[in-house]
Amino acid sequence: MGMEQAWLIPALPAxxxxxxxxxxxxxxxxxxxxSVLAILASFAIFLFVLKDLTDALASGGEFAPGRxxxxxxxxxxxxxxxxxxxxxxxxxxxxxxxxxxxxVQVYSLGYMKGDSRYGWYxxxxxxxxxxxLTLVLADNLLLLYFAWEGVGICSYLLIGHYHERRSAxxxxxxxxxxxxxxxxxLLIGAILLWRSVGTFDLSDIFAAVRAGEVDQAxxxxxxxxxxxxxxxxxxxxxxxxxxxxxxxxxxxxxALIHAATMVVAGVYLVARTMPLFxxxxxxxxxxxxxxxxxxxxxxxxxxxxxxxxxxxxxxxLNSLGLMxxxxxxxxxxxxxxxxxxxxFFKALLFLSSGSVYHSTDxxxxxQMGGLAKRMPVTAAVFTVGALxxxxxxxxxGFWAKDEVLAVTADHQNPLVLVLVxxxxxxxALYMTRLVLRMFSGEPRNVKVYEHAHEPVPAMKWPIVLxxxxxxxxxxxxxxxxxxxxxxxxxxxxxxxxxxxEVFKVxxxxxxxxxxxxxxxxxxxxxxxxxxxxxxxxxxxTLPRLYDLLRNKFYIDDLYQTAINRVVxxxxxxxxxxxxxxxxDTGVNGPADLTRYGGxxxxxxxxxxxxNYALVMTLGIVVLAVVAFIVGx
Amino acid sequence: xxxxxxxxxxxxxxxxxGVYGVLARRNAxxxxxxxxxxxxxxxxxxxxxxxYTSPERFIGIIFAxxxxxxxxxEVGLALAIILRLFRxxxxxxxxxxxxxxx
Numbered sequence: 001m002g003m004e005q006a007w008l009i010p011a012l013p014a015x016x017x018x019x020x021x022x023x024x025x026x027x028x029x030x031x032x033x034x035s036v037l038a039i040l041a042s043f044a045i046f047l048f049v050l051k052d053l054t055d056a057l058a059s060g061g062e063f064a065p066g067r068x069x070x071x072x073x074x075x076x077x078x079x080x081x082x083x084x085x086x087x088x089x090x091x092x093x094x095x096x097x098x099x100x101x102x103x104v105q106v107y108s109l110g111y112m113k114g115d116s117r118y119g120w121y122x123x124x125x126x127x128x129x130x131x132x133l134t135l136v137l138a139d140n141l142l143l144l145y146f147a148w149e150g151v152g153i154c155s156y157l158l159i160g161h162y163h164e165r166r167s168a169x170x171x172x173x174x175x176x177x178x179x180x181x182x183x184x185x186l187l188i189g190a191i192l193l194w195r196s197v198g199t200f201d202l203s204d205i206f207a208a209v210r211a212g213e214v215d216q217a218x219x220x221x222x223x224x225x226x227x228x229x230x231x232x233x234x235x236x237x238x239x240x241x242x243x244x245x246x247x248x249x250x251x252x253x254x255a256l257i258h259a260a261t262m263v264v265a266g267v268y269l270v271a272r273t274m275p276l277f278x279x280x281x282x283x284x285x286x287x288x289x290x291x292x293x294x295x296x297x298x299x300x301x302x303x304x305x306x307x308x309x310x311x312x313x314x315x316x317l318n319s320l321g322l323m324x325x326x327x328x329x330x331x332x333x334x335x336x337x338x339x340x341x342x343x344f345f346k347a348l349l350f351l352s353s354g355s356v357y358h359s360t361d362x363x364x365x366x367q368m369g370g371l372a373k374r375m376p377v378t379a380a381v382f383t384v385g386a387l388x389x390x391x392x393x394x395x396x397g398f399w400a401k402d403e404v405l406a407v408t409a410d411h412q413n414p415l416v417l418v419l420v421x422x423x424x425x426x427x428a429l430y431m432t433r434l435v436l437r438m439f440s441g442e443p444r445n446v447k448v449y450e451h452a453h454e455p456v457p458a459m460k461w462p463i464v465l466x467x468x469x470x471x472x473x474x475x476x477x478x479x480x481x482x483x484x485x486x487x488x489x490x491x492x493x494x495x496x497x498x499x500x501e502v503f504k505v506x507x508x509x510x511x512x513x514x515x516x517x518x519x520x521x522x523x524x525x526x527x528x529x530x531x532x533x534x535x536x537x538x539x540x541t542l543p544r545l546y547d548l549l550r551n552k553f554y555i556d557d558l559y560q561t562a563i564n565r566v567v568x569x570x571x572x573x574x575x576x577x578x579x580x581x582x583x584d585t586g587v588n589g590p591a592d593l594t595r596y597g598g599x600x601x602x603x604x605x606x607x608x609x610x611n612y613a614l615v616m617t618l619g620i621v622v623l624a625v626v627a628f629i630v631g632x
Numbered sequence: 633x634x635x636x637x638x639x640x641x642x643x644x645x646x647x648x649x650g651v652y653g654v655l656a657r658r659n660a661x662x663x664x665x666x667x668x669x670x671x672x673x674x675x676x677x678x679x680x681x682x683x684y685t686s687p688e689r690f691i692g693i694i695f696a697x698x699x700x701x702x703x704x705x706e707v708g709l710a711l712a713i714i715l716r717l718f719r720x721x722x723x724x725x726x727x728x729x730x731x732x733x734x
Contacts, residue, residue: 605733606733607729607732607733608726608727608730609663609730610655610727613654614655617651617654617655
């Protein structure tokens with residue numbers, strides 16, 4: 001079993017999804033075990049594929065990605081492939097996606113127990129994993145786009161899992177429509193590239209672009225279109241509004257969307273098409289700026305939100321922004337390392353917050369407090385996740401964030417580095433706030449406090465495992481650790497084998513990042529320890545700023561206004577045109593005319609035979625006269 | 633030999649009488665008889681043209697026989713309709729039968 005069998009990785013969950021949708025309700029336990037087994041098998045196959053990949057890399061020489069799959073449509077000079085290619089980038093993504101999906105599905109066994117659409121939930125989970133795995137393994141843009149839409153529809157279904165609740169249905173719709181705006185961009189970009197290069201195949205496109213076969217301005221347009229797609233899926237400004245609302249879904253779904261599927265698809269897309277971004281001047285600057293704006297908006301909003309899951313959602317936006325900044329440097333490794341470690345600690349944060357929500361039925365951190373006494377394990381792993389997110393050594397988040405900072409320092413404007421460093425403080429602040437408000441101090445709501453308890457084993461062990469991985473996953477950056485695990489070197493070596501983009505220590509950056517993180521944590525303790533008086537005082541002193549942040553910079557309101565004032569008005573005009581001009585005039589008009597004409601004409605039908613006979617006779621006479629005249 | 637025009641004049645007169653009968657008569661039976669006049673006028677034309685243009689072939693004559701056959705069938709059908717009409721409405725006057733309209 002090797003790279004040629006890579007198609008099995010997405011095929012197994014996809015087949016499972018089909019089985020569960022069709023006959024799931026006749027299976028014991030509604031087939032949840034089938035879903036878990038399929039993703040487990042995918043992960044196992046991935047290990048074989050990875051072995052094959054490292055062997056191929058170690059054997060030296062020109063490395064070609066392991067291709068598999070089949071031609072779907074083949075004409076003369078035109079081909080659509082359902083094709084899969086394994087290279088290092090895809091391997092990292094498959095590792096993240098299949099592993100996190102597995103963890104989330106096991107966790108869901110406990111979390112979703114007793115849900116009225118239990119079987120459906122697992123079917124969509126499988127489909128979600130299959131879509132995402134197809135996306136990362138796709139060797140051509142069209143299949144990638146196909147999987148991209150699959151991810152979109154699955155996230156829609158899962159966010160709206162509790163669609164009886166209006167807010168959940170609205171959130172699902174918002175997520176779908178917002179990402180759709182970007183998806184159109186991706187489709188246009190893919191078609192434009194096809195028009196110019198004549199193929200959807202990614203490696204062929206890259207080769208053509210490297211050879212300079214594509215006009216520079218044309219390529220820039222293509223790349224910006226692709227970037228739009230990535231921004232929509234990765235919830236970058238200005239498409240970030242859907243992600244916090246997506247918290248309406250079940251918490252394991254939030255973990256899956258934030259850690260492994262959906263939002264990292266955008267980062268992956270940019271990383272995958274990095275040769276295009278490099279070739280098109282100026283597009284990387286756009287990536288950086290978009291990332292920076294997202295980092296700042298989300299970090300500041302995270303400071304004031306009181307909904308536990310929303311704060312974590314903003315921290316995801318923060319991380320995604322950082323990944324975009326890292327990608328903006330033109331290097332893939334730092335962003336992929338961040339994505340890799342982020343998957344562990346973000347899944348950890350969501351799943352452990354899910355445990356809190358599952359037992360207390362409470363999302364508002366102002367109603368919590370002191371929960372550490374009731375659920376020590378959850379509190380411990382959540383704290384580990386939060387510190388990793390803040391970037392404290394030696395947790396996974398630290399190494400990744402440091403790598404991002406290092407490449408930013410090397411390849412970007414110093415201003416960008418300064419801004420990113422400021423965001424480091426803010427993210428440390430709000431993660432500290434979250435931990436303190438949830439787990440420390442006196443219980444602010446006795447009912448919540450009494451309900452809180454440690455979760456069932458199916459939920460507990462996945463988060464403990466993730467906690468351990470969050471502790472150690474960052475060490476993959478070191479060459480020695482990489483070699484120990486059978487890779488040619490560390491993470492940087494692996495993702496970018498030939499070019500030797502290895503992990504570097506930039507002492508100044510590293511020290512300043514540690515200092516800033518500690519400062520952030522200390523600040524968090526100052527503001528929110530105990531009754532959180534300084535924080536309240538700060539909110540009172542700066543009421544304008546507080547309101548601005550609480551209202552999410554009024555961006556959602558701005559969109560709502562734009563929708564009400566522009567979209568709905570235009571839609572109303574279009575609807576009016578359709579109703580009045582197309583339907584009433586164009587379709588019903590001739591029908592009405594015919595009917596009215598018939599109504600008028602029917603009175604000429606007297607029913608008297610002599611009248612008919614007379615008209616017939618006159619008609620014949622007229623015809624005879626005409627024939628006589630024409631004939632002569 | 634009698635010139636062709638004579639036959640045609642007779643035929644035309646006969647046809648006009650038929651048309652007049654169809655238009656002016658009220659009794660359905662008489663209208664039917666007028667239609668027979670028109671058919672016979674056509675038959676005369678057929679036979680006359682046949683005799684004058686290609687006497688060695690019998691096309692016109694065969695046509696006339698066909699017309700007679702069709703006319704006989706038509707009369708049978710029409711008389712049946714008129715009979716039913718009379719049974720239902722106690723009349724055979726066509727201007728009293730004007731219900732077949734909007």
